[in-house]
Amino acid sequence: MAKIKVVEGVLKANDAIAESNARRLAEHGVRAFNLISSPGAGKTTLLEHTLEHYTRPRRNGANRFTSRASGWRIGVIEGDVATSRDAERIETFGVPVVQINTRGGCHLDANMVARALDELPLDELDALFIENVGNLVCPVGYQLGEEAVVAVLSIAEGQDKPAKYPALFRRAAVMVLNKLDLVPHCDVDVDALVEETRKVNAQLEIIHASCRTGDGLDAWYAWLDKRLGTREA
């Protein structure tokens, strides 16, 4: 019983900090997206494509984070149990990035994100992508201050994941169904997967994509444009 009370307390404390993060982001006009998936589903590669699409090389130091496609300025928080590899991949795009190492922890929490926000030039950003620790279970329970959760699912994980790990797919606003180039080489039924996902969350937007080939990512950019385009000044 005492154990359960503590866990509730931790989650309540987390939610309070998440609300504070959300207020702080809103004050700076930054929209945050919390990317959650299994390890190796393709979150970082999705971000690399997204940065390639939206950012342009810095020119004489001016407007260095400005989006090529729409003017969006993007920052990234990378969450990992260990290593700074993902942040190093993101850094090559010249966008502000902070790596959080959880040192064994299975998810990001709002307090970690609050400290990462201290390191980011929030006044220079419109969008913030927070790449969570690769884990289909634990990150779902922790609000970070994001305005939307983005689920990424690799088709190579099999078609039963939305039914077996329903919480993420209930909470997400959009799912990028990734690695569809592998369908001919996997025993998986994409239609059945989509049908099962719809049973878990009928409102979930599902984007069919391959981050390896780039196929389908236009729908992802369109989703982001719609989401970012509705920003209330």
Add this chain to the structure above:
Amino acid sequence: MAKIKVVEGVLKANDAIAESNARRLAEHGVRAFNLISSPGAGKTTLLEHTLEHYTRPRRNGANRFTSRASGWRIGVIEGDVATSRDAERIETFGVPVVQINTRGGCHLDANMVARALDELPLDELDALFIENVGNLVCPVGYQLGEEAVVAVLSIAEGQDKPAKYPALFRRAAVMVLNKLDLVPHCDVDVDALVEETRKVNAQLEIIHASCRTGDGLDAWYAWLDKRLGTREA
């Protein structure tokens, strides 16, 4: 500070129950293997192959769990956040199986396994496979009473996982590197993956396999035979 103390308490309580599970399994001559991986890495398919290899159809109710290959009698505990799908897949082999649903929980703990052991005919078993919740982080911290941890890694997750999630690969006795049939279709360097894994754990036995084609599984059966063959009567 109080929070950390509680977590330590939970882990200590878990370890005490795990030791009790281990004693109980030893008394019945059962060797337990704790299978840990990301969601969709192929744990259940590996078990299906293993049961296909070791068990034979029941004949007149006699010796119904007897191994075809070596006389080993096998039972299974399936851990999932939701659904009993994996247990249903295992049940078709006619072996004793118990499904644990964690209802949102991110790992099996020793107490869940203790209750599952109550439901298994331990006197009729030689080996017990415990398929953990698909999660590369949390299950690693919880002893269940197993004699060895088996890591399963899908090559489709990319080559950086042992470096980014080192705890599992440190604790495991063997790693089944699965889905190698996908190598021609993924941007992954298997040699680099093996080298990185060796840096995390030089003693880890690495088995190259494809559970889709069955390639390489002879090395897995050989590892199991060696492990089970050394049983002290």
